[in-house]
Amino acid sequence: MQTNLPAYEADLNVNSLINDLKGFSVNTLIINAGGIMAFYPTKLEDQYTNPFMKENMLGDVISKCHENGIRVIVRFDFSRAHESIFDRHPDWFYLSPKGERIRNDDMYVISINAPYEQKVLFDIVGEVIDLYAIDGIFINMPGYQTRNAYEGVYHGIDQNPYDKERFMEYSGMSLPLVEDDADPVFQKYQEFKKFTVDDLMKRLHSMVKAKNEQIAICTYMGNYVDIIRHESHPSGLPYWPYSASDNVSNVENSYPDHIVSNASIQQISFQSRYNAVEPEESAIRLYQNIANGSGLDMSIMGDFQGNEDERSYEVFREVYAHHKANEKYYGHYMSPAEIAVVSPGYWPGGERAQEYRGIQLMLKEAHLQFDLIEDAQLSKLGSKMKGYKVIILPEIVSLDSGSLAVIKAAVAGGTHLIATNESLSGHPDALLELFGAKAVQPDQDGAGYYLAPENKSVFKSFDLQSLIMFKFNLGFYNFDQANETYLPIYTPGRPGPPEKIGGHEPTGYKAVAVKNHSASKAVLMPINLGRLYYIHGYEEHKQILLDIINYLEPGISDLFTTNAHPRVEAVLQKYVENTPENFGRQEEDGIILHLVNITGFSGNTFFEPLTVNDLEFRVRCEVKPSSVFTMVGSDPVDYRWSDGYLQLKIEELGQYEAVVIEK
Structure with a gap:
């Protein structure tokens, strides 16, 4: 606390x-x-x-x-110091490109x-x-x-004389005045900030x-x-x-x-x-x-x-x-997830965060287990990334050379790759190598366009639908060097009253490209799919991603399936009993299935969750358990185990429950 x-x-x-x-x-x-x-x-x-x-x-x-x-x-x-210190040492404090200070009452930003x-x-x-x-x-x-974080006002890159001097020593350059990702000086400044922190x-x-x-x-x-x-x-x-x-x-x-x-x-x-x-x-x-x-x-x-x-x-x-009562079951986990979603930073924000969250939301509601990996840490996690069956890049525009090498190595080793919207647009060579794609117009406004799920063997969720609406970014890419393409993009057509609508024509571009690699496939969807679902929540956009995942890895849901409501968050973990004598031990003592009931979330308000009844689960479990019980209810759970899979039922779920499956 x-x-x-x-x-x-x-x-x-x-x-x-x-x-x-x-x-x-x-x-x-x-x-x-x-x-x-x-x-x-x-x-x-x-x-x-x-x-x-x-x-x-x-x-x-x-x-x-x-x-x-x-x-x-x-x-x-x-981050701040009192005005009495500012009066003695004004050169210790933040100075904007316009000569402004950042001040909250009698405290100045240092x-x-x-x-x-x-x-x-x-x-x-x-x-x-x-x-x-x-x-x-x-x-x-x-x-x-x-x-000024407390007032939400942007002031710009700090031009304090100590910053200027140290950046000059570090780079031989003058401090940039504007944040511009394309500017080599600003790129060096980003590197400098990390070094100094x-x-x-x-x-x-x-x-x-x-x-x-x-x-x-x-x-x-x-x-x-x-x-x-x-x-x-x-x-x-x-x-x-x-x-x-x-x-x-x-x-x-x-x-x-x-x-x-x-x-x-x-x-x-x-x-x-x-x-x-x-x-x-x-x-x-x-x-x-x-x-x-x-x-x-x-x-x-x-x-x-x-x-x-x-x-x-x-x-x-x-x-x-x-x-406190159940501490030994918490905190020492090993994820069994076979999907990794790469996050755009430690604290994502803006439209890229919306794409990232939308992809997460699709997977959460489908109860697919996944891990989140920060983009800046990829280069340190090469062996870990090779262990996933699917890696998803939700608008990860650029990666450092080490991280890009890790992604390529994972694909070469048999991991499927899915990238959305403007992912890797900062690496045209990688786009071509991984996806067989070249950007023609990566930032096209998609309002009024349609996607056509014509191939029902891939898009199995669309047997009653021939067009899928779109908005937000819809990139036009040349996929001549891809092995397969799907989802033709149709033009917006004529706006107007019902009597005049129509005129939707194929643009010649597709929304999905697949390139075959020796042991895997790489899929590029240069569309704002996650953001669209995060903002509007139309399930047809979620089904595009889920159908692609099932196309790449038909057994991906084999790890865990349930009839639970989409707003029941299910998190599966391998656990080691968290006791002092187990510090550093990696041999798991069993599996815990966490269930967080979010049915009370209305979109703007959090209400008491609805009680959810008659929940059924099937969990991959290599060894027959010695016992299965609920942690909150402290009740034994009836189960059936055969051929490496566990089937169990829970009669009622309130706000939270955890099912402990002991070896």
């Missing part, structure tokens, strides 16, 4: 806090320490002190948490390459470690700032571990940390009810040597911090966390007592108590 304390709550009642944590079954607290302001008695000139601070509140919290078996991670935020982060940060963290027996540090908002975290890691190797380092990146934190929070429309599954699977599979902790952020927005998301959404996030391999992580504004929105408290108590 994270208590994100406003300055004026630095006098909280420590005994009350401990009682609340114990009542919620919490074993780790994240609480404010320093950076923006000190919640402890600092002696450092450039660490601003919280004017409301109760003299030894932080020390009392840490000591009393430890007395009650609760670990403490202290939170730092070095520059990562200036002395505040390069030196003062280390002084502050070191001071806290020397004062208190902390168990971990959490760094909030690390890295470069280009916008990694350098800062490496130095911080060395300093912290030199003081105490057992202090865990936690932040939102993968290098030089012990715990990678992510966040589920409302972000635009349509709402994304699989946020926690998305975040955890992406980190868990992309950084297999790290612990992931996905925080359910209770605030609705930066402008509405005192209002929390619905309790039903909180429950979904927490159950998705444990289904995919994260521990439970909840961030609330302020103290528990007198909180402005306590509606989710009962959810916290119920889910945390369940996790």
